Amino acid sequence: MDRTARDTVIQALSGRTGSGLWRSLEDMADTAAFRDLVVAEFPALLPSLAPAGLNRRAALKAMAASLALAGLTGCDGRPDETALPYVTAPEGDVPGVARHYATAVRLGGYAQPVMGKTHSGRPVKLEGNPNHPATGGGTDLFTQAALLDLYDPDRSQGPRRRNQPTTWAALDTALGGGARAADASQGEGLRLLTGPTTSPTLVRQITALAQRWPRVRWHVLDPMGDASRLEAARLAFGQPLQAHTLLDQADVVVCLDDDPLGPGPAQTTLARRWARRRLAGQTGQGPCRLFVAEPTPTLTGARADLRLVAGVQRLPALMQALHGETADLSPQEARWAEEARAALLAHPGRSLITVGPWHDPALQAQALDLNTRLGALGGCLRFTGPLVATAAPWHDLLRDMAEGQVRALLVLDANPAYAAPEAAAFRDALARVPFSLHAGTLVDETATACQWHAPLAHDLESWGDARAVDGTASLIQPLVRPFYDVRGRHALLDGLMGGGATDREVVQATWRPGWGDDFERRWSDALVRGFIPDSVPAWVTPQSAELRANLPAPAEAASSGGLTLLVRPDPTLWDGASANNAWLQETPKPLTKVTWGNVVHISPHLAAERGLRNGDEVRVAVGGASIMGPAWVLPGQQALTITLTLGYGRRLPGQTADGLGHDAYPLTPGPVSLEATGRRLDIASTQRHHAMEGENFVRTVPADHPVVPHEEPTPSFYPDAPRERPSWGMAIDLDLCIGCNACVVACVAENNVPMVGAELVAMGREMHWLRVDSYHAGDAAAPATYFQPVPCMHCEQAPCEMGCPVNAAVHSHDGLNLQVYNRCIGTRTCSSYCPYKVRRFNWYDYTADAPESVKAQRNPDVTVRQRGVMEKCTYCVQRISAARIQAKLKGEAIPDGAIVPACQQACPTQAITFGDVTDPTSAVSRQKASPRNYSLVPEAGTRPRTTYLARIEPAPTDKDGGPA
Numbered sequence: 001m002d003r004t005a006r007d008t009v010i011q012a013l014s015g016r017t018g019s020g021l022w023r024s025l026e027d028m029a030d031t032a033a034f035r036d037l038v039v040a041e042f043p044a045l046l047p048s049l050a051p052a053g054l055n056r057r058a059a060l061k062a063m064a065a066s067l068a069l070a071g072l073t074g075c076d077g078r079p080d081e082t083a084l085p086y087v088t089a090p091e092g093d094v095p096g097v098a099r100h101y102a103t104a105v106r107l108g109g110y111a112q113p114v115m116g117k118t119h120s121g122r123p124v125k126l127e128g129n130p131n132h133p134a135t136g137g138g139t140d141l142f143t144q145a146a147l148l149d150l151y152d153p154d155r156s157q158g159p160r161r162r163n164q165p166t167t168w169a170a171l172d173t174a175l176g177g178g179a180r181a182a183d184a185s186q187g188e189g190l191r192l193l194t195g196p197t198t199s200p201t202l203v204r205q206i207t208a209l210a211q212r213w214p215r216v217r218w219h220v221l222d223p224m225g226d227a228s229r230l231e232a233a234r235l236a237f238g239q240p241l242q243a244h245t246l247l248d249q250a251d252v253v254v255c256l257d258d259d260p261l262g263p264g265p266a267q268t269t270l271a272r273r274w275a276r277r278r279l280a281g282q283t284g285q286g287p288c289r290l291f292v293a294e295p296t297p298t299l300t301g302a303r304a305d306l307r308l309v310a311g312v313q314r315l316p317a318l319m320q321a322l323h324g325e326t327a328d329l330s331p332q333e334a335r336w337a338e339e340a341r342a343a344l345l346a347h348p349g350r351s352l353i354t355v356g357p358w359h360d361p362a363l364q365a366q367a368l369d370l371n372t373r374l375g376a377l378g379g380c381l382r383f384t385g386p387l388v389a390t391a392a393p394w395h396d397l398l399r400d401m402a403e404g405q406v407r408a409l410l411v412l413d414a415n416p417a418y419a420a421p422e423a424a425a426f427r428d429a430l431a432r433v434p435f436s437l438h439a440g441t442l443v444d445e446t447a448t449a450c451q452w453h454a455p456l457a458h459d460l461e462s463w464g465d466a467r468a469v470d471g472t473a474s475l476i477q478p479l480v481r482p483f484y485d486v487r488g489r490h491a492l493l494d495g496l497m498g499g500g501a502t503d504r505e506v507v508q509a510t511w512r513p514g515w516g517d518d519f520e521r522r523w524s525d526a527l528v529r530g531f532i533p534d535s536v537p538a539w540v541t542p543q544s545a546e547l548r549a550n551l552p553a554p555a556e557a558a559s560s561g562g563l564t565l566l567v568r569p570d571p572t573l574w575d576g577a578s579a580n581n582a583w584l585q586e587t588p589k590p591l592t593k594v595t596w597g598n599v600v601h602i603s604p605h606l607a608a609e610r611g612l613r614n615g616d617e618v619r620v621a622v623g624g625a626s627i628m629g630p631a632w633v634l635p636g637q638q639a640l641t642i643t644l645t646l647g648y649g650r651r652l653p654g655q656t657a658d659g660l661g662h663d664a665y666p667l668t669p670g671p672v673s674l675e676a677t678g679r680r681l682d683i684a685s686t687q688r689h690h691a692m693e694g695e696n697f698v699r700t701v702p703a704d705h706p707v708v709p710h711e712e713p714t715p716s717f718y719p720d721a722p723r724e725r726p727s728w729g730m731a732i733d734l735d736l737c738i739g740c741n742a743c744v745v746a747c748v749a750e751n752n753v754p755m756v757g758a759e760l761v762a763m764g765r766e767m768h769w770l771r772v773d774s775y776h777a778g779d780a781a782a783p784a785t786y787f788q789p790v791p792c793m794h795c796e797q798a799p800c801e802m803g804c805p806v807n808a809a810v811h812s813h814d815g816l817n818l819q820v821y822n823r824c825i826g827t828r829t830c831s832s833y834c835p836y837k838v839r840r841f842n843w844y845d846y847t848a849d850a851p852e853s854v855k856a857q858r859n860p861d862v863t864v865r866q867r868g869v870m871e872k873c874t875y876c877v878q879r880i881s882a883a884r885i886q887a888k889l890k891g892e893a894i895p896d897g898a899i900v901p902a903c904q905q906a907c908p909t910q911a912i913t914f915g916d917v918t919d920p921t922s923a924v925s926r927q928k929a930s931p932r933n934y935s936l937v938p939e940a941g942t943r944p945r946t947t948y949l950a951r952i953e954p955a956p957t958d959k960d961g962g963p964a
Contacts, residue, residue: 102530187213189407
């Protein structure tokens with residue numbers, strides 16, 4: 001945005017009201033540059049999108065890296081069937097027929113239950129486990145992308161000593177000597193540092209290690225954890241307890257800078273619960289109200305019925321008001337607090353308040369006290385003991401290392417040389433430790449700093465166990481034999497103590513005592529299910545005494561000169577552990593659409609005051625630490641709040657994530673300064689790409705009359721084609737969509753969608769078949785936010801089919817708009833004719849230089865496209881074909897629900913429905929019969945098979961929280 005356009009935006013910032021939707025500040029200002037972008041047939045050809053100094057070699061390197069992530073470049077060249085065998089070769093295997101195994105991958109120490117799909121022994125797709133009580137078959141983007149981490153060529157492929165390759169024999173000898181020394185000293189000076197874990201087996205092994213060496217100490221590094229929430233429960237109830245928010249049983253939820261629908265280990269579970277409550281609300285089974293007060297936009301805030309932009313310093317006063325006490329509030333804050341409190345009190349036992357884990361435990365404890373008064377305990381808020389294992393504080397280890405008290409340090413599944421505010425201090429203190437070993441899947445910053453490194457197996461190639469966020473224990477079984485010379489974490493610890501058991505044997509030893517003679521049956525049953533039934537810890541009922549008077553006052557949030565700094569997990573990288581994953585790097589962040597890097601989020605007010613625009617480099621300094629990065633003006637950001645996200649700024653020479661973005665870990669709350677450097681930085685954001693012409697893309701209806709006005713179809717010169725049975729269609733409920741991007745990554749994994757790198761994304765050449773558009777309405781200082789997934793519409797009167805000169809865009813007998821790659825000659829006429837901007841052109845041959853082993857990750861049911869052809873969403877035609885074949889073999893019609901596209905299967909809120917639109921009893925037909933159903937860009941007359949259900953906006957309420 002140039003200076004003139006920025007001034008235009010500034011004039012439009014104040015007092016913007018109404019239902020007009022806008023995607024970016026340039027769009028709201030209606031600049032000439034944005035109009036040019038909208039009318040451009042091919043945004044990728046616009047010179048204004050090409051970053052200065054585009055380096056073709058760098059672009060090709062990014063492409064090669066993203067593709068190579070699916071390869072096994074370190075393999076020894078053995079045939080695939082030898083390198084990637086089955087765990088146990090199945091009898092009667094039919095080539096081309098997929099097999100599925102129930103297992104789990106871990107995020108933040110918690111199990112994310114999955115069904116792993118394999119072809120000829122190669123894992124090619126992860127889906128949610130539909131029978132798991134926590135997720136019900138849904139997933140998030142991190143779970144979908146975990147498959148690519150398995151094939152990462154930058155994975156550690158063998159032991160290392162002082163950053164040079166060594167052998168397991170040498171490492172075992174060193175560990176044996178260390179074990180003898182620990183025996184002599186009872187473990188004096190021996191420290192174990194792990195990441196967060198819920199694994200019963202790992203906890204059992206560490207307990208056994210502590211029994212053998214009583215003076216050993218175990219520490220946990222968990223920068224994204226819930227330690228503050230456990231402390232809040234201790235303050236309120238006298239014991240650390242893990243809270244479980246049952247959103248499906250809550251009619252009213254109030255969030256103070258909390259993001260239960262946002263990214264993290266619990267997203268799938270909480271989103272599923274919220275969607276169940278939302279669906280019940282759609283059918284008149286009580287309200288589903290959501291109130292949010294927050295300083296920086298979140299996915300939960302985007303779905304709020306009433307969102308208040310409030311700085312973190314204002315949250316204690318809002319808490320006072322919610323308790324019914326007198327508080328010094330602005331008129332806007334008072335209105336929000338009054339309405340939120342009225343709604344809470346109007347639904348006793350079914351109302352809930354939450355506070356973000358980054359806030360003072362005292363403030364969170366006050367929320368627990370209010371939940372007690374509301375009758376939430378035992379209903380929509382329940383407790384168990386802590387699920388994540390607790391250990392000595394990380395800071396104690398750092399202090400003892402600096403004082404020379406640590407003789408040997410074992411780091412397991414943690415990266416303290418990067419993922420901690422004290423990372424620099426850790427690297428300095430590590431020099432005082434005589435023996436240090438890092439065990440992980442990557443040669444990361446900590447592996448480089450330690451004397452020894454042991455490569456660990458990926459979750460999909462090892463045995464283990466872990467608990468989901470609801471407490472259900474899951475068994476982790478391998479889908480494939482390890483690709484490299486690696487060990488499982490359980491076998492590594494067992495070997496440290498002189499044992500020689502395999503991972504499987506170690507895990508079985510955890511569960512065998514409790515199952516006794518019934519072990520073999522229960523073990524097999526758990527492997528088939530993917531989880532252990534009835535393994536959730538018992539609910540704990542805390543004391544509900546009036547404790548608020550005894551609670552400490554919350555600490556004041558740090559700010560300087562009116563500025564407040566927030567450091568939050570990244571919505572697509574979380575804590576940075578998967579920063580090497582190209583699928584995650586190229587997934588647009590939900591609210592900014594930024595890819596391949598992070599930005600400095602500032603408010604429109606601060607941007608106007610400082611004369612900043614998107615891409616201006618700024619320096620953010622806190623104490624002696626500072627970062628430099630591009631500014632990004634974020635609608636809905638609190639005026640004096642600066643937000644940074646974690647996960648970037650990695651120091652991984654030669655790896656995909658090296659040098660991307662800035663590292664925000666060193667920045668902690670304190671005096672904050674912000675200044676421009678005068679330089680400009682390129683940002684690969686898709687927010688302005690593929691903008692459609694028209695209006696009313698996202699439609700809303702009031703809760704008391706959820707009906708979209710009827711629109712007659714636009715007349716057409718072309719006769720309507722007869723509908724054969726079955727004919728496929730899709731309905732997307734915008735009232736359930738939370739913009740989480742799980743569908744986007746699932747589509748990439750299922751359909752072999754290539755990643756192109758930051759430079760080409762900046763040029764508008766990203767290849768995603770499915771995008772999630774975000775829109776705003778109202779004042780840029782506090783707008784409403786809407787999400788809209790946009791796949792191919794599969795139009796019955798498809799302009800692309802009419803425009804293609806070689807008949808490469810065709811219509812199938814069952815209603816699909818398909819692309820015949822062998823016919824396509826790359827005229828791109830179809831893309832220029834498409835009013836929905838959903839077609840993608842292969843500007844380069846993204847697969848030509850891929851190693852032969854890349855086939856191990858690709859879905860063999862989907863064609864790999866070549867340079868010069870157009871591609872697009874196919875409704876996962878390969879799944880339709882497979883279901884058709886199975887139905888023919890059985891001699892019956894395809895049953896409703898037998899075909900589930902990848903996007904629908906991944907969606908944690910079940911916002912997407914697919915099926916036969918000629919069957920009036922099918923789920924998709926029932927959705928399309930809803931009075932909320934509408935078509936996108938109806939004036940184009942395309943008769944799209946993909947339609948939408950309008951988002952429901954809250955009806956006016958009276959002072960008691962009921963309908964006005």
